[in-house]
Amino acid sequence: MSTIKVDTYLTRGGASEIAIDKLKGASSAGSMTIVGEGGSTTTNLQQGLNKVWANLNGSSFGLRDSFNVASATDNSTGDHTITIANDMGNGEYSVTTNAGDKNLSSLGHVGINGASAPAAGSIRLGTTATDGSNFDHTYVMIQIAGDLA
Secondary structure, eight states: OOOOOOSOOOOTTSOOOOOOSOOOOSSOTTOOEEEOTTSSOEEETTTTSOSEEEEEETTTTEEEEEESEEEEEEEETTEEEEEESSOBSSSOOEEEEEEEOTTSTTOEEEEEOTTSOOOSSEEEEEEEETTSSBOOOSEEEEEEESOBO
């Protein structure tokens, strides 16, 4: 194996672009630190990324688009399960959700369904209308940040 160590990398054409398929930390393969926007602090690259996101059509049911989602299940009105393709390390991840409709006539609430706690492999979402009744919104969005298994 060869090792290349440099202080500064300059391209011939002046563009600051490197084409590469995989990056990993030098001291720890699962950890990489990058300089933050202000230039004086650093952040862990893996910790700062969404690990799962989905844009779900709750009314005619189906995923519009997603990342790291194996499947979505329509359990009943206003009750959906998102199955994570590459599982989270545990059930202690952070979830951000939103639900509504295109014409904003039926805004409601989406949250973690009280029927089940978050799990490493999936999360169950409950969506309601403003009156609190279960409701299938046209737009159900979810983002998950946390540690992958």
